[in-house]
Amino acid sequence: MKISIFWHRRDLRFQDNAGLAAALQSGHPVLPLFIYDQTILEKLPRDDARLTFIFDHVERLADETHEAGGGFVARFGKVPEVFTQLLEDYDVAAIYTNEDYEPYATERDTAVAKLAEKAGAEFKAFKDQVIFAKDEILTKNGKPSKVFGAYSKAWQARVKPEDFKPRPSQRLFKKENLATLKAGDKKRPTLKDLGFERHEQLTPPARLPDADVVKHYDKTRDFPADNKGTTHRSVHLRFGTISIRQIMQQAQELNNKLLNEMIWRDFFMMLLWHYPNTSYEAYDPKMRHLPYRDDPEQYQAWTEGRTGYPLVDAGMRQLNQSGYMHNRARIAAAGFLVKQLFMDWKIGEHYFSEKLIDYDMSNNIGNWQWMAGTGAVAAPWFRIYSPESQLKQYDPDYKYVKQWVPEFGTDDYPAPIVDHKFGRDRALDLIRKGRK
Ligand SMILES: Cc1cc2nc3c(=O)[nH]c(=O)nc-3n(C[C@H](O)[C@H](O)[C@H](O)COP(=O)(O)OP(=O)(O)OC[C@H]3O[C@@H](n4cnc5c(N)ncnc54)[C@H](O)[C@@H]3O)c2cc1C
Incomplete structure (x- = not known):
């Protein structure tokens, strides 16, 4: 039976996930996938705390998929090699994922899209980790904005309630929409198999910040001794363990200063996508x-x-x-x-x-x-x-x-x-x- 793969990267959640929601509506059973990317992992120290964070969240997703009656694949390797094998192991109609705007990710995704095409499968990427991406907000001359104030103003003028609307991934995440695993995928790599040690760091829960913190944010955000002065949600925004749409909607309702800070995130991602060279040299x-x-x-x-x-x-x-x-x-x-x-x-x-x-x-x-x-x-x-x-x-x-x-x-x-x-x-x- 043909399946759709949903490839998780910076979106380690089932709830309000744009690409996953699209995959679950594709008409093919969905196989969620995470790849421990050897190219990235080999550069990290063996006790990298982020890897423990990722590992724990991948395991949580795998358990939740199992509870829902489906199978979750986690493999380790170089991404093109992993996909070459997956496209042989499964009859894949399409690979779904969410866009990633970093230079390495853009190249990697182009390579995977080519592999998919060769195997007769589609490759579909969705906007999920920002509200506006790439060319969606440009200056009147059609150029990426270099003035944050003007960008933020244009962002706020353009945003509509639909932009914050949750995608129905969680509701559709049920047995009849999920694929089953081939025997070889039943065992997932452990941290040890990946060559890493556990290193847990204290992170806040993966849920929206308390409304009280958000309401007072503009007055408290600059004082580092105040543990409740900012949201502490950056790690969750980085790995997509909470939805950017929900947290930005909360900020829009309760505190414009916080919304503006989060718009910096969209802004910097837009700039890096336009100017990948700024990852290694001065923009100016x-x-x-x-x-x-x-x-x-x-x-x-x-x-x-x-x-x-x-x-x-x-x-x-x-x-x-x-x-x-x-x-x-x-x-x-x-x-x-x-x-x-x-x-x-x-x-x-x-x-x-x-x-x-x-x-x-x-x-x-x-x-x-x-x-x-x-x-x-x-x-x-x-x-x-x-x-x-x-x-x-x-x-x-x-x-x-x-x-x-x-x-x-x-x-x-x-x-x-x-x-x-x-x-x-x-x-x-x-x-x-x-x-x-
Ligand atoms: C030199 C330097 C390096 C930084 N490196 C990172 C980084 O690697 N990753 C990272 O997420 N943030 C980075 N920041 C931005 C900012 O310091 C952190 O996002 C923030 O401290 C995280 O804590 P919080 O979640 O409590 O933020 P809050 O103040 O509660 O803000 C909420 C969210 O808005 C976004 N945000 C807030 N301020 C900024 C900002 N100045 N630029 C972009 N986004 C912002 C973040 O996603 C943050 O989680 C850096 C800032 C500086 C000055």
């Missing part, structure tokens, strides 16, 4: 040859949270210990590396990419380039935040600092590794000289 060609400094000792101090700047250090230690960092601290830590230390934003971006449980290429690159003044949208290169005034403003009682830097205020806490004014003047001078 004038800023591609800056004479960045190389100082392994200072870099090490930054990674370990020993710079002598409390907000930077608290942020880096929160990152190292929990896989998460408050946005204010991300701003302070990133700003310090690219300006006061004048090091290449790419090394900071890379460090965050290894540690953040919510690491999202488009958000991380977009924000790092913003901080470095090299991006499509960017803080003016001559604006340099002072980590000390940020501390006074956002953690005046040192609550956040004391939580992560217990030796703060004692002789064990290091003196600043660079004087702010000296670092700032040096950065301004080097940017002036290096800008083309």
